[in-house]
Amino acid sequence: MMSTSLSTRENKKWLYILGKNWTILFLLGEAIVFSWMGTGFFSIKNFQNILVASTTILLLAAGETFVIITGGIDLSVGFVMGLCCVISAKIMVTLQALGLSPVICIALGAGGTLLLGLLPGLVNGILVAKFRVPPFIATFGMYGIAYGVSEILCNSVPIAGLPALAGFIGNGYLLYYLPGRGFTWFSPPQGIARAEIRNLIPLFPNVFMLSLLAILIFAFILSRTVFGQHTYAVGGNIDAARRAGIPVDRHLIKVYMIASFFAAMGGVMYTLRFVTGRADAGAARMLDSIAAVVIGGASLYGGTGNIIGSLIGTLIIGVLETGMVNLGLPTHNKYVYVGVILILAVLIDQFFPEFVEKGGT
Amino acid sequence: MENNTPLLEVKDIVKRFGGLVAVNRVSMEVYPGEVVGLLGDNGAGKSTLIKVISGVYQPDEGEIYFEGKKVKINNPMDAIKLGIETLYQDLALAENLNVYSNIFLGRERVKSLLGIIPVLDHEYMMEESQKVLSRLGIEIPSLKNRIKNLSGGQRQSVAISRSVYWNAKLLILDEPTAALGVTEQKKVLDLVRTLSSQGVAVIIISHQLYDVFQVAHRLVVLRRGEKVGERLTKETNSDEIVGLMVGAELVGEKK
Numbered sequence: 001m002m003s004t005s006l007s008t009r010e011n012k013k014w015l016y017i018l019g020k021n022w023t024i025l026f027l028l029g030e031a032i033v034f035s036w037m038g039t040g041f042f043s044i045k046n047f048q049n050i051l052v053a054s055t056t057i058l059l060l061a062a063g064e065t066f067v068i069i070t071g072g073i074d075l076s077v078g079f080v081m082g083l084c085c086v087i088s089a090k091i092m093v094t095l096q097a098l099g100l101s102p103v104i105c106i107a108l109g110a111g112g113t114l115l116l117g118l119l120p121g122l123v124n125g126i127l128v129a130k131f132r133v134p135p136f137i138a139t140f141g142m143y144g145i146a147y148g149v150s151e152i153l154c155n156s157v158p159i160a161g162l163p164a165l166a167g168f169i170g171n172g173y174l175l176y177y178l179p180g181r182g183f184t185w186f187s188p189p190q191g192i193a194r195a196e197i198r199n200l201i202p203l204f205p206n207v208f209m210l211s212l213l214a215i216l217i218f219a220f221i222l223s224r225t226v227f228g229q230h231t232y233a234v235g236g237n238i239d240a241a242r243r244a245g246i247p248v249d250r251h252l253i254k255v256y257m258i259a260s261f262f263a264a265m266g267g268v269m270y271t272l273r274f275v276t277g278r279a280d281a282g283a284a285r286m287l288d289s290i291a292a293v294v295i296g297g298a299s300l301y302g303g304t305g306n307i308i309g310s311l312i313g314t315l316i317i318g319v320l321e322t323g324m325v326n327l328g329l330p331t332h333n334k335y336v337y338v339g340v341i342l343i344l345a346v347l348i349d350q351f352f353p354e355f356v357e358k359g360g361t
Numbered sequence: 362m363e364n365n366t367p368l369l370e371v372k373d374i375v376k377r378f379g380g381l382v383a384v385n386r387v388s389m390e391v392y393p394g395e396v397v398g399l400l401g402d403n404g405a406g407k408s409t410l411i412k413v414i415s416g417v418y419q420p421d422e423g424e425i426y427f428e429g430k431k432v433k434i435n436n437p438m439d440a441i442k443l444g445i446e447t448l449y450q451d452l453a454l455a456e457n458l459n460v461y462s463n464i465f466l467g468r469e470r471v472k473s474l475l476g477i478i479p480v481l482d483h484e485y486m487m488e489e490s491q492k493v494l495s496r497l498g499i500e501i502p503s504l505k506n507r508i509k510n511l512s513g514g515q516r517q518s519v520a521i522s523r524s525v526y527w528n529a530k531l532l533i534l535d536e537p538t539a540a541l542g543v544t545e546q547k548k549v550l551d552l553v554r555t556l557s558s559q560g561v562a563v564i565i566i567s568h569q570l571y572d573v574f575q576v577a578h579r580l581v582v583l584r585r586g587e588k589v590g591e592r593l594t595k596e597t598n599s600d601e602i603v604g605l606m607v608g609a610e611l612v613g614e615k616k
Contacts, residue, residue, distance in 0.1 A: 224480040226469045229458075233466055236455035243437065243453045244467030303457035 019352025023295060023312045023345070030316060034323030041326050044201065051208045052273075054318030056081070056266050056282060060289035061296075061310040062215045063262030066222065066255045068293050070235045071302025072128060072135035074256065076142035077263040077289060080120045081282030083150040084267025088113035089159040089277025092166065102163035110268045117264020118257050120146055125253030139256075143286075150279035159277030170272025173202035174209055207269045214265060218258065219307035231255060235302030288317055291338055295345040316341060366429045368393045368562050369414070369445070369531055374423035376409050383409040385586040386423070391531060396553060396563045398577035398594070400570070402606050405583040407566050411533055414564075415447040416440040428530075444530035450539060452520040456509040460501055461490035463508055464523045493526040494518070497555050514545030518552060531562045538572050550576050570599050582606055 018025075035042035060077045067074045092109035096102070120142050127138035168187075176188045178200050188200055222228035230251050233241040242248050263282065270281040296313030298305025320341075321334050367390035376384040384406045391397050401407045412418045414425070416434040425432055427443050434440050440447070454463050462469075465486045472482040487504050494501060499518040501511065508516060517537055524532055534553070538546040546569075553563055553576045567573050573580065574594060582590040582605040590605040 224474075226471060226479070226481065229462065229469055229481060230467075232457060233455045233462075236457035237453065239451070240453040240455050240466065245438065246467045303455075 016352055019348055020297075022348055023297070023309065023316060026341075027312055027316050027319065030319045030323065034319065034326060038323060038326040041323060044203075046322070046326075048202070048205055048208075050315070050318050050322045052205045053322060054314050055208050055211050055269055056285045057288045057292055057317060058215065058311065058314045059211050059262045059266040059269065060282065060285055061292040061314050062218055062307055063259035064289050064293050065296070065298060065305050065307050065310045066218075066231055067135070067259045068290075068298045068300060069222075069231050069302060069305045070252060070255050071238070071300075072139075072252070072255075073290070073300065074124065074139045074259040075136065075286060076120060076124060076139040076146055077259055077266075078282040078284070078286030079143050079146040079150070079279075080117065080260055080263040081266040081270070081285070082279045083120070083146040083153075084113050084117045084264040085270045085281035086150040086154045086159060086267075086277040086279055087116055088268045088271045089162055090153060092162050092271070093159060093277075096161075096163055102165040105163050106166055106169065106272075109271075113268050114261065114264050117260055117267065119260070120263075121257035121260025122253065124260065125256035128256065129249035129252040147279060147283075154277060154279060156279070158279075160275075162271070162275050162277075164275075166272050167275040170207055170269070170275065172206045174204035174206060175202070177201040177203060207273055211265065211269060214262070215307060215311065218262075219311075222307055227251075227254075232303060235304075288338070289314075291342045292317055295341055297345075297349065299349065313345075365392065367391060367426070368395075368428060370426040371410075371414065372424045372426070374410065374413055374420045374425075376406075376413055376418055376420050382586050384413065384420075384583075387583065387586075387588045388423075389581050389588065389591070391562045391564060393530070393562055394557050394560045395579065396557050396565060396577045398573035398580045399564055399566045399583070400573065400580055400602060400606060401583035404585070405606070406586040407583055408535070409586075410583070411447065411535065411564070411566065414440070415445060415533060441527075444528055445533065446524035446527075446529035446531070447533040447535065448517075448520050448524065448537065449535050452516055454508045454516060454520060457507060459507050460504040460511075460519055461486045463519055464490045464493070464526055466523070468527065489526070490522070493522045496559070497522055497525065497552060499552065512545060513541045514548050517541070517545075517549050521552060521556070525556065525561060529561060531564065532556060533564045533566075535566050536568065537565065538567060538569060546572065570602060574599060584608060 040046060060081065063077060064074055088109045091112050092105045095105040095108055124135075124138050124142050127133040128135050172186065174186065176184050178184075178189055178192065178196060181189050181192070188197070192200070222231060230241065230246050233244070233246060234248055234251055238248060266282055271277055292313035293305060293310045294300065294313070295316055296305065296309030296311070298309065317338055320337055321331070324331065324334055369391045372388050373386045374384055374388070375382065375386055387406070387410060389397070399407050399410070409418065413420045414434070416437045416439050419435065425434060427445070432443060434443070434445075437447075455466060458466070461483075470482045470485050471479040472485070474480045490504050494504075497518070499522060501515055501518070508519065511519070521532065537549050537553075541549065550572060553565065556563055557576075565573060565577060577594050580592050580594055580597065580602060581588060582602060584606060592602070
């Protein structure tokens with residue numbers, strides 16, 4: 001008797017683990033299916049393209065993860081990203097016109113934007129924490145404001161004429177490998193023949209690697225530090241957090257600033273990649289980023305979620321998009337599949353309650 | 362117990378809400394390690410008095426002494442700093458966090474990673490939590506379980522352990538057994554006895570007279586904001602206490 005009940009329990013544990021980690025299997029399944037069906041899907045080049053294409057959702061989702069864990073939501077990240085894209089392009093173009101070197105233009109444009117990009121989050125956070133405005137409304141207001149301001153800033157025309165170096169960074173790779181010639185850093189080997197370019201293997205796209213660095217730092221903060229612990233506590237029981245002496249209001253403000261920071265980073269990365277400043281740069285990606293966070297295991301009620309989960313959620317969407325383009329399917333299909341996966345994710349979360357340790361008993 | 366100084370002494374506390382006198386010149390003492398039952402019908406002023414002691418309300422008149430010194434408790438943090446912890450029925454636990462994270466909530470212990478980066482010290486927090494739970498005779502299968510997976514009694518125990526770990530000298534329990542099954546009620550009452558034996562004073566509010574009689578050394582009865590009686594548990598019975606709670610003359614009439 002004892003052994004049978006134990007073994008069913010162990011079987012169940014296996015099911016629970018599956019329920020908690022289905023997203024990884026799903027992602028692998030997607031990759032296998034598309035590699036099998038499509039041509040040229042299974043290649044280093046294509047996988048890197050998927051990573052680069054997913055960078056925007058990834059950044060927005062990382063910030064959104066913090067907000068959603070606190071039980072809030074940030075609808076403004078897409079247009080804050082657009083605003084920051086316009087601001088960074090504007091700074092670069094303006095400084096260039098003053099005759100500064102491209103490196104300085106880009107450094108100041110990127111750095112200045114990341115700082116300015118904290119402002120929308122500061123406002124969102126103050127509204128939510130101090131004035132008790134529901135996050136949906138506060139950030140929905142910011143959604144409109146950010147979009148309007150960015151269109152005004154660029155006169156509704158995408159900003160062009162940026163330093164060419166921006167595109168070189170935004171579309172470059174950390175490492176290039178040419179068979180027979182070895183590795184070179186940051187740019188292809190000098191003076192290679194046209195015929196050889198086809199053999200060139202670029203590795204580690206700059207935009208993705210920079211974003212990944214920021215995301216991993218914040219994943220560490222969320223999972224290992226007091227700040228992360230308080231983020232979960234605020235989402236789990238805000239009154240308990242207050243009574244435990246956690247400065248909840250200040251914490252919420254910081255969380256919305258993190259979301260805003262990642263949106264700003266998304267804007268800067270867009271500017272570097274497309275060498276233009278567009279108000280609608282991130283508009284289509286806000287809902288994708290929320291979907292990625294929820295697929296990754298977060299609950300909109302707050303208290304759960306993590307950045308690695310959101311990263312996997314993002315890749316599920318990214319692989320789907322690229323895979324369908326690869327198969328020549330119309331991209332509208334993507335919305336149907338993302339919708340289905342999203343609902344599936346929530347259902348799986350509800351049907352697989354977590355495994356409870358019984359310890360000695 | 363009467364020969365040392367009281368841990369807590371409230372004198373002639375008055376609390377009004379507009380024209381309503383919720384607490385009218387109530388005085389009481391609690392000695393270290395003593396369990397005092399605070400009894401009274403709905404609206405008798407129990408909760409108001411508790412909230413005055415725990416810093417939620419400020420009294421309109423009266424004085425509070427803690428460990429012999431006159432104190433002013435302006436907010437709940439003041440009370441907690443003195444060593445007065447109040448556990449309401451909602452317990453104030455973060456259900457999404459595990460047991461030891463709740464015990465250390467807001468006061469997390471960190472260690473340094475690579476000599477510079479402060480990270481949560483899970484091992485330390487878990488060991489310390491295990492120590493306090495063992496000291497209080499509380500059994501919880503794994504401290505890594507989240508609160509939402511624990512029973513009502515276990516949650517109660519976690520909340521109490523947290524207070525004790527952070528050196529609560531006086532614990533105020535508001536209806537600690539209300540939402541629990543019979544076995545769990547018994548465990549919580551056992552825990553109250555353990556606390557008392559370890560020198561922690563407890564004020565317990567409960568509608569379940571039977572529970573209070575089991576653990577309290579002394580009973581204080583309020584009625585319509587006034588203290589109508591104070592008895593040593595061993596020198597009274599539930600009939601007398603009910604009589605005090607609803608008004609002795611009513612019971613007398615029925616006789």
